[in-house]
Amino acid sequence: MRAAVLHGVGKILLEDRPRPEPGPGEVLVQVASVGTCGSDVHYYEHGRIGDFVVESPLVLGHEAAGIVVQAGPGAERHRTGQRVSLEPGVPDFTCAQCRAGRYNLCPRMRFFGTPPIDGAFTEYVTVHEEFAHPVPDTVSDDAAALIEPLSVGVWACRKARVAPGTRVLVTGAGPIGLLCLQVARAFGATDVMVTDVNPARLARARELGASAILDVRAESLADAAFEPDALLECSGHPAATADAVRAVARAGRVVLVGMGGDEIPLPLTALQTRELEVTGTFRYANTWPAAIALAAAGRVELDALVTGHYGLARVEEALTAGARDPELVKAVVRPQE
Ligand SMILES: [Zn+2]
Numbered sequence: 001m002r003a004a005v006l007h008g009v010g011k012i013l014l015e016d017r018p019r020p021e022p023g024p025g026e027v028l029v030q031v032a033s034v035g036t037c038g039s040d041v042h043y044y045e046h047g048r049i050g051d052f053v054v055e056s057p058l059v060l061g062h063e064a065a066g067i068v069v070q071a072g073p074g075a076e077r078h079r080t081g082q083r084v085s086l087e088p089g090v091p092d093f094t095c096a097q098c099r100a101g102r103y104n105l106c107p108r109m110r111f112f113g114t115p116p117i118d119g120a121f122t123e124y125v126t127v128h129e130e131f132a133h134p135v136p137d138t139v140s141d142d143a144a145a146l147i148e149p150l151s152v153g154v155w156a157c158r159k160a161r162v163a164p165g166t167r168v169l170v171t172g173a174g175p176i177g178l179l180c181l182q183v184a185r186a187f188g189a190t191d192v193m194v195t196d197v198n199p200a201r202l203a204r205a206r207e208l209g210a211s212a213i214l215d216v217r218a219e220s221l222a223d224a225a226f227e228p229d230a231l232l233e234c235s236g237h238p239a240a241t242a243d244a245v246r247a248v249a250r251a252g253r254v255v256l257v258g259m260g261g262d263e264i265p266l267p268l269t270a271l272q273t274r275e276l277e278v279t280g281t282f283r284y285a286n287t288w289p290a291a292i293a294l295a296a297a298g299r300v301e302l303d304a305l306v307t308g309h310y311g312l313a314r315v316e317e318a319l320t321a322g323a324r325d326p327e328l329v330k331a332v333v334r335p336q337e
Contacts, residue, residue: 004061036331230254245278
């Protein structure tokens with residue numbers, strides 16, 4: 001099978017590799033669509049994200065969907081031909097975090113496209129059968145792949161306790177911000193403001209249901225007189241994060257989704273005097289069923305986020321498309337093309 005392999009900063013080669021055999025409890029999946037993520041771009045450009053360093057050739061890609069083509073020993077959940085959305089991180093199932101239900105915090109997590117685990121920019125992958133989630137035929141291959149970033153939005157909204165009537169501020173209108181916006185609305189949020197510095201992305205946010213948009217280059221958040229109960233910080237931008245925290249209502253929730261610098265200043269006085277809750281988010285746990293249900297019911301729009309398709313030989317082009325086109329939202333790789 002062919003695989004697009006990262007061989008160092010800025011260098012991806014198309015290679016022939018043996019097709020993997022599904023192990024006990026695993027299925028072999030023929031990959032149909034793989035979304036490209038900012039973290040894939042970051043590994044491609046820098047060779048590392050924080051403590052995760054690419055030290056040997058690595059296949060990127062972790063937003064994947066496809067078809068079950070073979071079951072390993074003891075794997076009985078799926079029939080051959082079942083369309084599935086892949087949850088790309090399989091934990092050890094036994095550690096204290098896993099037993100507490102927080103498997104996203106498992107220290108022995110094996111996650112697609114994160115060193116040293118290969119990802120899905122390839123024709124076939126193996127995955128634990130319970131992490132291959134069936135999708136109905138009304139959900140496209142691209143949408144099934146984007147269940148992964150949608151899950152980030154579901155997790156963020158759960159952490160922020162978004163409920164009917166909650167006022168939400170989403171900072172950053174990239175793919176994750178646009179998905180957080182849609183999930184917040186699906187969870188019953190009424191007023192959802194989205195901020196960014198990119199007019200095309202803000203226009204997209206408006207189309208996807210933002211009740212207000214704000215270009216923070218033109219107008220400051222402080223002047224906008226919007227007091228959210230929940231902040232979903234998706235920009236990773238230090239100044240934008242601090243400004244947004246200052247806007248949050250008393251007893252509000254601050255959920256840090258975007259990855260900014262290792263250390264950024266936060267307005268402690270606002271946090272203390274308003275008793276704000278601040279939490280990070282690391283991926284997600286138990287989100288696929290809800291995310292698939294939202295997509296299948298048409299409560300969220302995933303296909304509209306896809307702005308380009310690329311065959312396996314064009315993965316580099318997919319990863320660099322965002323730098324060339326400010327209107328790009330989501331580039332999708334189709335490994336069978
Ligand atoms: Zn564990």
